[in-house]
Amino acid sequence: MIQNKFIISYFVIFLGLAHSTAQNKTSSNAIPASDRQQQIDQYWADRAAVQSHQTIPFAPLTLTYIRPASVWEEALPLGNGQIGAMVFGGVADERIQFNESTLWAGNTQNPNNPKGKTALPIIQNLIFEGKNKEAIELADSTLMGKPMHIKPYQSLGELWLDMPHLHVENYKRSLDLKTAVQQTSYQHKGVNYSRQYFISAPANTMVIHYTASKKKSLDLNFTWKRAQDFSCISDPKDPSQLILQGQIGQAETKQEKGLRFAAIAKVYLKGGQFSNKNGKIMITDADEITILVTAATNYPGLKHISYPAQQSNIDPLSTCRNTLKPFKNVDYPLLKRQHIQDYQHYFNRVNLSLDDPDQPNRSGISTDALISLTKEHQKIPSELITKFFQFGRYLLISSSRPGHMPANLQGMWAWQMDPPWNADFHTNINLQMNYWPAELANLSELHQPLFDLTTALIPFGERTAHTLYGAKGWVVHHLTDAWGYTAPADGVQGIWPMGSAWLAQHPWEHYTFTGDRQFLKEKAYPIMKGAANFIMDFMVKIPKNKPFANYWITNPSHSPENSFKLPNGEISSFTYGVTMDSQIIRDLLINCIEASTVLQVDETFRQQCQETLQKLIPTQISAKTGRIMEWIEDYEETEVNHRHTSHLFGLHPGSQISIANTPDLAEAAKKTLLSRGDHGTGWSLAWKINMWNRLHDGEHSYQLLYNLISDKTLPNLFDNHPPFQIDGNFGATAAIAEMLLQSQVRDKNNNYLIELLPALSKNMPSGSIEGLKARGGITVNIHWNNGSLQKAQLLPNRTGPLCISYAGKQIEIMGTQGKAVIITPQLFQNNN
Structure with a gap:
């Protein structure tokens, strides 16, 4: 969002204005786009003049660049699940933007509208009667959350580092996906300089290491910055430490105070000297510099969020000090070895190698140039497919570790105080897509943060289910946050009570890949059963005067973010029994039946699931178009190329539609995909690649992968919605894997078919x-x-x-x- 008020400084220009097109809100006070971009470019421009004559060696698992990042989307991401950083690779002006995965504004609340339960049957009758407009108006006033919006995930701050190197040669920066180490190197006045960065999970610190080929050649100043709610001080207890600390909302007298946060940058030198005064560290004549950075908040953890909110007794500054306490001295080689060993425990499990003899040697070509070559040659270099696949695995390892938060809309990398869509957990496709590669790409443990979030949502979702719908079980709608928000949000399009049912697919998938019965019993089954209990309590029977009378359907219902034309010409999105709902419910109930059978529990519940399945509307094929019908009635579409392809949930990520078992539905799904087209947002393309995979059409899958990489991929390989959204990266990683291996279909003996x-x-x-x-x-x-x-x-x-x-x-x-x-x-x- 473009801020309503502007303070003219580079720092506020960066945090308040940069890439305002990445926002979904506008302001009447907006600076003209050309002037705004000029200010942004001026801010990010490194003072150093950079010459890049260095040959880039062929490195299939390294992202390589010959100039510093000039915008955030060109910086390179690092992370360990708790701390994230974006490294720009500047020479005279280096900026490292930090995130801490729990730094969310807001707090737990009870947003559920008490009018909902009474209004619900009226809304349902209005929809059955075709009075959609009246139903929407009533739903808007009785079902929407209060407040209707959640608070955002926020940037922690930036470390600003300055060196007096204004003219450099042989510049290169890179991110090695094999080691999760970022490096910047250059020459200045005949001296070779190297900077290495990584974020260690074992040490829970970012490690910054500067070296030079000549002694006493390192002069460096640095300080902490943030857009708001912070102070930067020299640590009175340790002159080698520089502290960033603050509290969300501390600068606003009317705003509720939120989480407290802190970060410490601690300096270790070989040779030289430093001073630490007035929130700035100045280093001169050093031979080698190592800086350890750690961060923390007083977020209580997913297991401890509750309503009413409990006061957290966590002191973020003490947490940071305790993290750094063991490092009286720093052993950089040891820190690096421990980091790489921990990282490679996950990364080395999968190796992809592609050989295309028709493609020339790519030696000397930077990663952003490879993307340009893709457009020029209308073919993806094999090296780039490999990088893109492994980059997605790298991002999941970096942003989703057991014991920490799950990956949000931007993974964990967001530089604004109010990022696009709050960088929230969007549960009508995006959060789920983040975890599509977890099992398939051999990162099963990294699925755990999603299960932790899902479990934490249950008590909040139970309250919403009871208050709004008078139903048992638990529900979440189209988004949630770190505080357990489960009510409808943003607008009536948020009245989509299917989020819990879709989330419940993931723990079952984890079981199908791992066979972990203890996990199924203790974690997965309670999630699944609670979601199914809500769905079966929430559904109503179709009236006698309607098609499929006496079948169970959802009401209200809509196909996420899409709309249609009623027979009277009115545009609406509210209806009952959309195709996606029935497909998600069928998937959930089938999984619940199998889970209860495996565990030999809940025979009565299992019987209820079986009976409900018999009265679910089957996936329908339009007599007019031959495509899968998106709604229960064959309405005219308002946007044929809509980014969501929700009514093909049964094709992917479900398995109800397949060439082997339902050829007619598979053919109708193909016609649906052709109608939707081969373009769209980044994540939409990733979803459609997975769908074409399920139809065994590798050429169409490749074409959409080409479209995704050539048109919806940023220079640092981040997916571009636009703006940046990480789900497209994860969805594409899963898609590349499913080009080569699938196992979702059952054979005649109910065994998984390995394709x-x-x-x-x-x-x-x-x-x-x-x-x-x-x-x-x-x-x-x-x-x-x-x-x-x-x-x-x-x-x-x-x-x-x-x-x-x-x-x-x-x-x-x-x-x-x-x-x-x-x-x-x-x-x-x-x-x-």
Whole structure:
């Protein structure tokens, strides 16, 4: 959002104005776009004149650039799940923007409108009678949350570092995805300078390390900055420490005070000297500089949020001091080794290698230039596909660690006080998409923060379910935050009570990949059962004068963020029984039935789920268009190319539509995707790639991946909605993996069908993938050449039958726990 008031300083220009187009709100006081961009460019411009003549070596897993970042979207992200940073790689002017994953404005509250329960049956009758406008007006006044909006996730602040190097040569900056280490290097007056940055999970600190090839060559000043609500002081207890501290809302007399926060930057020198005065550290004549940075808030943790809110006794500054206390001296090589070992524990599980002999050697080409080459040649360099896939895994490792917050709309990287859409947890696609690669891409533990958030939402969602709908179980609507907001928000489009049912898919998926029965019993099943109880209590039967009379449907209901034309020409989004709702509910109830059967519990509940399933509206095909119907009636669409493709939930991430089991629906889904088109927002393209994968159309999948990378990818490989939203990165990572391996379909014996190379494009003719996961607890390695399978290796974590598919043929082999099974094309020929 563009701020309503402006203080003319570079700092406020940065935080209040930069990339205002990334916002979904406007202001009448906006500075003209051309002047605003000039100010932004002036702010971010490094004072140093940079010459880049250095040859860039070929590095398939390194993001490399030949100039500093000039805007936030060019900076390189680092993170350990709690602390995040964006490093610009400036020379004379380096700016490191920090986030702490719990720094959310607001607090727990009870936003549920007490009028909801009484008004609900009236709203439902109005919708059944076709009086949509009246229903919307009543819903707006009785069902919407009070307040109707949540407070945002905020930037922690920036570390400003200045060096007197105004003319440099052989500049390069890079992010090594294999080690999660960012490096900037250059020459100044014949001296080689190197800067390395990483955020260590074991130490819970960011490590900044400056070196030079000549002694006494490092002079550096730095300070903390933030747009509001902060102070920067020299630590009176330790002259090597510079403190940022504050409290959200402290500058506003009328604003409710929020979380307290703190960060400490601690200096270690080899050679030279420093002073720490008036909130600024000045270093001269150093041989080597190491700065450790840590941060904390007094957020109580997901397990401890409650309403009414409890006073937190956490002292963020003490937390930071305690984190740094063990580091009386700094052993930089040891810190780096421990960081890399921890990071590679996750990253090294999967290796993707693509070989395209038709593509020239990419040595000497920066990452942003590779994106430009994609547009120029209308083909994605194989190296870039590999980078993009592994970058998504890197981002999940960096933003979603067990014990910390889940990845939000921007992962954990947001520079504003009021970022786009509050950088919230959007539950009508975006939050779920963040975790699509977690199981498949062998990062199962990183799914845990999502389950922690979901569990924390249950008591808040139970209150909303009871107050608004008079229903059992728990509900969340289209968004939530760190404080358990579960009421409808933002507008009547927020009256979408399906968020809990969709979230409940994720713990079940975790079970299907891992086979962890204890997790199923203790974590997954309570989430799933509570969501199903709400849905079955909330649904109503269709009246006798309507199609599908006596079938169970949701009311009110809408297909997320889309609208349609009523027969009288009125535009509406409110209706009953939209296709997506029925598909999500079917998915949830089927999973609940299987979970209760596995656990041998809740026979009565299981029977209720089975009976409800029999009266759910089936997915319909339009007689007029041959496409999947988005609504219960075949309304005229107002936006054929709408970014959401909600009515294909049953194709992806669900499994109700497949070529193998429902060919008619699969063909109708294909027509739907063709109608929606091959363009859209970044995350929308990622979703559609996954859908084309499920239809085994590798060429269409590749085309949309090309569109995503060439048109919706920023220079640092962040996904561009626009603005930046991280879900497109995660969705695309899952999509690249599902081009090569799928396992969502069941065979005739109800075993998961392991599909090898189901959507391989001719543009990815040869390569290998090692370490992917299939449902049923199976690790899969695949090698292919000239578009054909060479061999696959399956390593099951339990003994039982393995059903494998390749090129339309199936085989079944008995797998033994811990024993590799080798699959070759000949096995399929011999069995068919």
